[in-house]
Amino acid sequence: MASSTTASQAELKAYRVPLGWRDQCSALLIPLNVCRKDHLYKPWECEHERHTYEKCQYDDYMRRMKELAKIKAAAAEEASD
Numbered sequence: 340m341a342s343s344t345t346a347s348q349a350e351l352k353a354y355r356v357p358l359g360w361r362d363q364c365s366a367l368l369i370p371l372n373v374c375r376k377d378h379l380y381k382p383w384e385c386e387h388e389r390h391t392y393e394k395c396q397y398d399d400y401m402r403r404m405k406e407l408a409k410i411k412a413a414a415a416e417e418a419s420d
Contacts, residue, residue, distance in 0.1 A: 343366065344365070344366050344395055345362075345363055345365055350369065363395070364396055367388070367392040367395050368392055371389055371391075374388050
């Protein structure tokens, strides 16, 4: 089941999203790429879509770093016992 920020495999294939970009924020990348293509990649045209996508990427990065910190803390605690 795809979340609100994760596109289905069929959508990703239909919009030809490269494998490297198929992550937690893939559903936000599709409208960003459509907007970019429609507006000939003018950087000022798709600011809202780009900001939304970059915020999702940042939030995902922070989530993964917090998870890694918990794993490292648990490993350090286990090693000290």
